[in-house]
Amino acid sequence: MRETTQQEKLMSIGISMLALGIFPLIWFLSQALLFRELTDAISRNLLVVVALIIGSSFIFLLFLGMDKIIKLAPKDNRDALEARMFVGPSLFMISLFLFYPAVRTIYISFKDRYSKDFIGFENYKWAFSDPEMIVTIRNQIIWLFFVVFFVLLIGLVVGWLSDRLNKGEAFFKSIVFLPMAISAVGASAIFKFIYEYRPPPLTQIGIINGIRVSVDRLGAQCMNNRIINGEFNGFDNENCLKPIGWLQQRDMSNLPFAQSLDANNWFNNIVVNLPVNTMLLMLIMIWMFTGFAAVVFSAGIKAIPQEIMEAGQIDGASEIRVFRSIVIPYIKSTIIVVGTYMVVTVLKAFDIIYVSTRGDLETNLLAVKMLDEFSKYRNFGRSATVAVLIFVCVLPIIIGTAIREKENAQS
């Protein structure tokens, strides 16, 4: 009896190796050889047609062949093998397109700009000492903290309040959700126009500066953008506020409000040093994702059983108390999921910066810096280093999600 199990075990190992290892390998190699020969033999257009036909039937035949081999295995092991058969290709693809590039990027990050010689930790030293990198990392941290915080906060409040609407909830939610339908590039272009600056004698086409140059300065009457005696008055700047290049302000020092602050106060010093352009760029992302968060939270709130809410109300809890003690705990996992998604999105944030400032004037983020090092400065080692930094930042989130998934599955 024991011998047979041993034998069966050996047999199933042999078959699984044959079915999941050797057979697909030979299958792939033969295809690769065939196409290598075909590439030289026939024209490119014909090759595409041939590849389409052979390629699709090849996958079918691959599974068919694997299945045939698995059928030879002892009955008890078949199910497990069959499951592996279907997971196998995806695992293979993931390791080919995810693990290999990741490992290779880490490897390149220890090499010089042409990926020729090993230079140890030089690139990492650079990443944490170069003034521009420090500003980039600072920005990334600011973005992570504020964007995620405000998206969650505003999303929760909007989701909660829209749930209390008697009518028009769907309309309201679709309005809030609308920015999500706009691409990040489109949204950045819109906001670029809002923040647009033109040198003073020109008409301001940005709405913020347009309003700004119509405001009185020094108690005098500003005449810009007024209709006087039936005639439209253009721009004479004497008595009006000056326009400001919003995306070019690295701190508040050009704003009259900051100039009036007492310089010796530590809090005022922080306020004056707030990076205006970075804050305005974060606003674009908050604007884009708040609607998404609100809609997801609203769905979570809808799922709270009415009885619990009513019980809370009967016990005399205020709105805020209900929100804090019932709603928040109930949709905690939703908040975590949205928060995780936002953290990853912010770490990958690229398009907003790329379209609006391209990282100039201390607005850079890691993803854009990575591209700059690659295409602008042609330094592959540094570019890979920045990529590794992003990867390292995302890693805890991936691990956290995996652990939570496991807990969820167990409970």
Place this chain on the structure above:
Amino acid sequence: MKKPLLVSFLLLTLILGACGGGSLEGEEVSITGALIGTDQDGFRAAFEPFMEETGIVVTYQGSDNFEQEIQIQMESGDTPDFALWPQPGAVVDAANRGMLTPLADLDIDLEQYQNDFSAYLVGLGTVDGVIYGGANAANLKSIVWYQPAEFEARGYSVPSTWDEMIALADQIVADGMNPFCFGMYSNGASGWLATDWMEDIMLRTGNGVDSYDQWVNHEIPFNDPVVKNAATLLSQIMHTEGYVVGGTDAIVSTYFGNAQDPMFSKDANGNPGCFMHRQASFITGFWPEGEKAGAGTVTTVFPFPSIDASLPAAALGGGDMWGAFNDRDATKAVAEYMLSAEFYNNVATRPDNARLSAHTGFDTSLYAAPINKILGDTIAAALSANSFRFDASDLMPPEVGAGSFWKEMMNLAVEGPGYIDTALDTIENSWP
């Protein structure tokens, strides 16, 4: 079976012989490059007389993604016959990788080529003494745009020296207006306009082109007194109260493509927002539609004023350069044609042409657009006097030329003259 083949072969050689030692009729030559739109049409038109005469079919295909595509083509060995690069650095790069055919192998008279295009331009496409690059078009950056009518109406005269320009600027400020338009915001490249200013000043101070070349090749440090002097002069323009319309805020915040617009807009008293705008010849493409036609007449240029009178008049510019990938007979013929003075004849007469021949023997009276004649003459004069120089920031390592140099110029504009030393030290330290 063998005989007919032999006979036909003999016949073919006879026919070819009759056509004068190997006709190139019907041969195809392909060129790729970064020129698109009207530039592409013009470049194609340049080959029309050549194609009629020789029967060689020259095809040009431009792409706005040319520089990446040609890299891939070179990697895979699937190259065209010629590539026309927007800057000579790429030609040197390709030559270093052994991709290009030296001009000597294309039967080009190298001495003649140097005489025609100046030793400096030829030198930009040379690797270890072997010439690979063929100079083609040039553009000019050492120019200041102004409106003659506005100058005349107020009795201002065109300054020919830096001191005259400063005196004129002071005069304009005293008259209650702003002399300069200056905007250097440019997504991801902010600050390059100030580096252009620096280069123009460097060409006209110290030892002129000599100290300029030393500066480019880092034979003098970036915080050398000559460079510091140039930065000080630039700071005088940027930071003197009233010089720049909108002040330093405007310098940093104004997109370079909008920078000239105040010149075209008049206030209630009929005064323009500014009178002078130093910017390269290509800027006309960014002008408001209504103003483009006036380039060279309503709005025209004067050369960037000289600073040190003992130095010859210099010109800062850019240009493109081609490299050949093989030495077929048809390729040789096309190469020779592209280096001839006549090459741009057919292009210059097009009214929408903005490309200027780098050939010093080119007949500039052929340019249809008035502005091109002025620019073409300036380029030819500077090339002949060996005082034409390429944009320094394009020739410096990218960490400096496209990195710290741009960034520190932005910081300099914001921080004021007190920041000059810090700026130059920072750039010096970033040199790899």
